[in-house]
Amino acid sequence: MIINDKYCSWINDLNSRTDIKTLQTNEYCEWLVIGAGYTGLSAARKLGNLYQNQKIILVDAQLAGEGSSSRNSGYLVDTTLNDGFISNKELDNYKKKTDIYDLGINVVRKFINEHKVDCDWNECGKYFASSKIEDEKTLRNFSNILSKLGFENNLLRNNELLKRLGTSFYNIGLHTKGGILLHPAKLARAMIDVLPDNVFLKENSSLLNWNKKNDVIICNFKNGQIKSKKIIFATNGFLKSLGIKSNYNFPITLTASMTRSLTDEEFKSIGSPKEWGVLPVRPMGATIRMTKDRKILIRNTAEVHNPFKMSKTNLEKRSISQRIGIKKRFPQLPDDIIQSTWSGIVSRTRNSSQIFEKIDKNVFAAGCYNGSGIGVGTLFGEQIALKASNENTKEIKIIEARNKPTWLPPQPFLNFGIKTRLIYERLRAKSEI
Numbered sequence: 060m061i062i063n064d065k066y067c068s069w070i071n072d073l074n075s076r077t078d079i080k081t082l083q084t085n086e087y088c089e090w091l092v093i094g095a096g097y098t099g100l101s102a103a104r105k106l107g108n109l110y111q112n113q114k115i116i117l118v119d120a121q122l123a124g125e126g127s128s129s130r131n132s133g134y135l136v137d138t139t140l141n142d143g144f145i146s147n148k149e150l151d152n153y154k155k156k157t158d159i160y161d162l163g164i165n166v167v168r169k170f171i172n173e174h175k176v177d178c179d180w181n182e183c184g185k186y187f188a189s190s191k192i193e194d195e196k197t198l199r200n201f202s203n204i205l206s207k208l209g210f211e212n213n214l215l216r217n218n219e220l221l222k223r224l225g226t227s228f229y230n231i232g233l234h235t236k237g238g239i240l241l242h243p244a245k246l247a248r249a250m251i252d253v254l255p256d257n258v259f260l261k262e263n264s265s266l267l268n269w270n271k272k273n274d275v276i277i278c279n280f281k282n283g284q285i286k287s288k289k290i291i292f293a294t295n296g297f298l299k300s301l302g303i304k305s306n307y308n309f310p311i312t313l314t315a316s317m318t319r320s321l322t323d324e325e326f327k328s329i330g331s332p333k334e335w336g337v338l339p340v341r342p343m344g345a346t347i348r349m350t351k352d353r354k355i356l357i358r359n360t361a362e363v364h365n366p367f368k369m370s371k372t373n374l375e376k377r378s379i380s381q382r383i384g385i386k387k388r389f390p391q392l393p394d395d396i397i398q399s400t401w402s403g404i405v406s407r408t409r410n411s412s413q414i415f416e417k418i419d420k421n422v423f424a425a426g427c428y429n430g431s432g433i434g435v436g437t438l439f440g441e442q443i444a445l446k447a448s449n450e451n452t453k454e455i456k457i458i459e460a461r462n463k464p465t466w467l468p469p470q471p472f473l474n475f476g477i478k479t480r481l482i483y484e485r486l487r488a489k490s491e492i
């Protein structure tokens with residue numbers, strides 16, 4: 060079961076919603092979307108606009124938008140760091156990935172312009188940074204790839220990073236001009252607010268199981284059943300637990316902490332920097348961000364965790380490592396400034412490809428974006444609705460030009476493999492956590 064909690068600062072910045080409806084009866088609809096994060100909200104919005112005379116039901120196990128879509132770090136990425144893209148074939152692959160990111164940025168930009176959404180949108184780019192000077196090689200290699208593909212980027216040393224970030228922790232960094240920082244929960248909330256009238260949102264209604272009989276999809280919930288002609292699964296980290304492409308994706312639990320706003324004096328003590336966001340050079344290093352309202356966000360864990368969502372006690376343990384992460388970078392700040400710590404669930408595939416598929420007649424799924432779901436989830440949500448409508452757009456062609464996810468071994472080998480890899484990456488990034 061997934062339960063809402065009050066641990067995430069992004070969500071606590073918003074007013075509570077009042078018009079919450081849960082599924083209490085049996086229903087029939089033309090379209091059913093499971094999962095109301097960026098993907099499901101975007102799919103439902105698209106369907107609602109395309110089929111104004113049809114009934115679309117959107118269900119979520121918790122409050123809509125309050126899963127990972129409101130709990131992430133808020134980087135709308137144009138590029139992500141990958142080691143070893145040297146040959147032309149690999150460069151081609153990387154380009155395919157960034158083409159999708161580009162579409163993702165454009166679709167979110169169009170959404171916020173069309174609906175006049177205030178989500179603290181800041182086109183300030185982002186940094187990839189490390190305290191380890193030997194990571195310069197990785198960054199130079201990455202910088203080459205970015206330059207070949209036309210992404211503006213700039214290698215920076217300790218002094219320049221100190222000026223821009225207010226910390227002397229980092230010795231080498233690469234600033235990439237593209238990429239946007241935003242408030243993830245404000246974006247998710249806006250997607251709920253603009254759902255068309257023919258989209259019926261049912262919250263706190265967890266899909267328990269589903270099957271197909273004579274082309275009708277039957278979904279069972281605690282207090283009712285929904286029969287639908289077509290279904291879209293948009294549950295991301297929960298795809299596997301619903302039996303969707305279960306040999307191709309796996310859930311990972313991340314945790315993050317946010318401080319209170321720094322006081323004027325504290326902010327001055329770190330040089331009053333402008334808003335910024337740093338991504339780690341080593342995969343398990345910390346993502347760390349200075350928000351518009353002078354809060355520091357840090358995410359430095361990724362684990363196989365059962366249950367997916369962490370208890371308060373487990374979060375408190377992660378919070379200690381996040382406090383240390385902040386202290387390492389900003390020793391002048393007080394110890395007790397963390398305001399909230401929360402967990403969120405993402406979905407991964409073995410080869411970092413995403414899921415975007417018709418998995419059976421009238422059954423579709425989209426997910427597995429790792430750290431790029433803000434843009435790619437919004438894009439995939441809209442495009443899976445179009446694919447399910449038998450449309451073939453230029454975006455679908457670009458999405459489907461990417462490699463498909465590769466097969467994963469069964470349990471217990473899978474969890475053993477993932478845990479070993481995570482331990483290895485965590486050790487390799489020890490200084491960067």
Ligand SMILES: Cc1cc2nc3c(=O)[nH]c(=O)nc-3n(C[C@H](O)[C@H](O)[C@H](O)COP(=O)(O)OP(=O)(O)OC[C@H]3O[C@@H](n4cnc5c(N)ncnc54)[C@H](O)[C@@H]3O)c2cc1C
Nearest residue numbers: 094096097098120126128131132134266295403431432433
């Ligand atoms: C700490 C953290 C930091 C991140 N940072 C970034 C970042 O900076 N940039 C970025 O682009 N991405 C980031 N991500 C990833 C991003 O949040 C996800 O890729 C994105 O939220 C995926 O959107 P989604 O709609 O597919 O899935 P979700 O937002 O996970 O939504 C899926 C929904 O399905 C619902 N659901 C699950 N099971 C059921 C069921 N049985 N019945 C009904 N409903 C169900 C869930 O309640 C949930 O609301 C981060 C994630 C985390 C956790």
